[in-house]
Amino acid sequence: MPREKYTKDQLVDAAFEIACESGFEQLTIRNIAKHLGSSIAPIYVNFNDLEELKEAVIRKAVEINKKILSEQDSGDPFLDVGIASVLFAKRYPRIYDEVVIKNDKSYQGQAENEKLIINQMKKDQQLASFSDDDLRLLLLKMQALQAGLSLLARKEAYKDMLDDSKIIKILDETGVDVLDGMIRRQTAADMAEK
Amino acid sequence: MPREKYTKDQLVDAAFEIACESGFEQLTIRNIAKHLGSSIAPIYVNFNDLEELKEAVIRKAVEINKKILSEQDSGDPFLDVGIASVLFAKRYPRIYDEVVIKNDKSYQGQAENEKLIINQMKKDQQLASFSDDDLRLLLLKMQALQAGLSLLARKEAYKDMLDDSKIIKILDETGVDVLDGMIRRQTAADMAEK
DNA sequence: CTTGATATATATCATATGATATATATCAAG
DNA sequence: CTTGATATATATCATATGATATATATCAAG
Known part of the structure; x- marks a missing residue:
């Protein structure tokens, strides 16, 4: 050589x-x-x-x-994925732009991927009463939250407002809130039916 | 000529x-x-x-x-802004990429803009009990939701799942949920204090 | 030491791009 | 009709870019 x-x-x-x-x-x-x-x-x-x-x-x-x-260990695997994504966006904003935003390839096999996640969600006791459509809606809301937080964390203006612990806190809180909301709406709908 | x-x-x-x-x-x-x-x-x-x-x-x-x-008229001006943004992202995805994502200029005067919004929020009876920090957190969560939904609506894979009415429904529901969550956490904190 | 292989540097090519110089066509003013 | 202004088309330039051809340097195998 x-x-x-x-x-x-x-x-x-x-x-x-x-x-x-x-x-x-x-x-x-x-x-x-x-x-x-x-x-x-x-x-x-x-x-x-x-x-x-x-x-x-x-x-x-x-x-x-x-x-x-x-490196994440929040206890909830779904939350871990969300946290990791937002942290990545914050630490490597310009890479995030390319990989996540431009990359439409990611929606290849997206349908199958969704099914896998929905099936995982069904194993969660808390989500047992939801229909497939409800689970898909819940997943969509969670994905939107995570994507949006990534988008913000990526921006200079939010860098100091969004330290790592705050990101985790926000994802955790809003995740709980959205789930609570869906449960509340379901029970309200059940009531109305009777 | x-x-x-x-x-x-x-x-x-x-x-x-x-x-x-x-x-x-x-x-x-x-x-x-x-x-x-x-x-x-x-x-x-x-x-x-x-x-x-x-x-x-x-x-x-x-x-x-x-x-x-x-053209929006949901009753809530904040919700209107969110809906319009997501609808724009869905209808003009490639323009949205350029204007919203690449454009870091938008964070010039972002601080003043935030103050204006926070002041607007203070006029809302429902938000009267929140501190400035809480209001900022609430705003951040709402912005994340809106940005994330825009990001998803922009993608082919979500086009059919996210028709206009569904976008409005999701923004409305999750907005309510996040606000409810913040109210609940505040009252819980107040309880604990006593 | 000689020879073949190959990593590197350099020169060069083809193409795409923003921009400008120049020629032409058209129209209004007189 | 003549003249000046200007919208348009075309040719051309400078530069950036990916890629390739070629020369050189280095090292292992024999």
Whole structure:
């Protein structure tokens, strides 16, 4: 082998840093090379094209998200997912933009994914009395809350207002509130029926 | 004057359509000219540069948002704003991406804007007992809900699940739930104090 | 030491893009 | 009808970008 080698990891790390600081649209071969202190050659030795490198950056982001999730321990697995997502958005706002917002691929297999979650929800005693439609509505509300909080946490203006513990508190509280509301409305509807 | 003239409006409309269908990144002088059936000349006669035209497109989007808002009549002005925002995101997803998500300018004067809203909230009897911090928290939760629902409504996968009436229903219900939750927690805290 | 392989650097190409210079067509003013 | 103004079309420029061809440097195998 020749002298030294820029590894795939080095390239992905450099690209990830650029994307973090300046956004995905700044991922040009020349920017990456400059950031690495090399020419553009290492890019094409390690990847077939720039697109492949970008995909590797996204895979790295997914890994980081998984790591953040694994560090959560609120007791409720659903809440954990929500917390991890918002924390990721806050810590890597520009990556979040690319992965979550632009990525419409995520809705491939979204229908099956929903079914899986609904089935998981059915195992929860508290949710036993809900119909499938109600569960889907509850899930939608929760997803909206999480997505919205991510969107806000991602913005500079909210950074100081939304420290990690506050994010967890808000997600927890509103989650409980929405669930309570659905239970209350259901019992009210039951009453009215009789 | 020479024969015919491509008006500013014609140019903005053409650009708006391109942005709607293909996204803001497709707003190139040649794309706009092609869509208009002209050369690139009319662009530079009517605007100093492409950036000016893009700003005009964003102004048009803001106008449309205002129009949608003016058509709302839920009884609650806050809810109206939320509904209008989500409906806009659903109808013009790619414009929403540009205006709401990318636009970090919106957080200029965000602090003053928040104060205005908080003062408005204080006029509401139901919210009279809340401290400023509580009101800010309530506002944040509502904003998160609205932003998140917009984000979901914008996606193809949710289009059929989120018709207009359902959007209104969800915003209304969750708004009530979150407020109820905050009231409940406050009274619980008051109890504990005594 | 020689040779082949390959990582790297550099020059270069093709293409896309915003912008401008120039020519042409059209119309109003006189 | 002539003239000036200007909307439009076209050619062209400068720059950015992804990609490739080529030369060079380095190292392992023999």
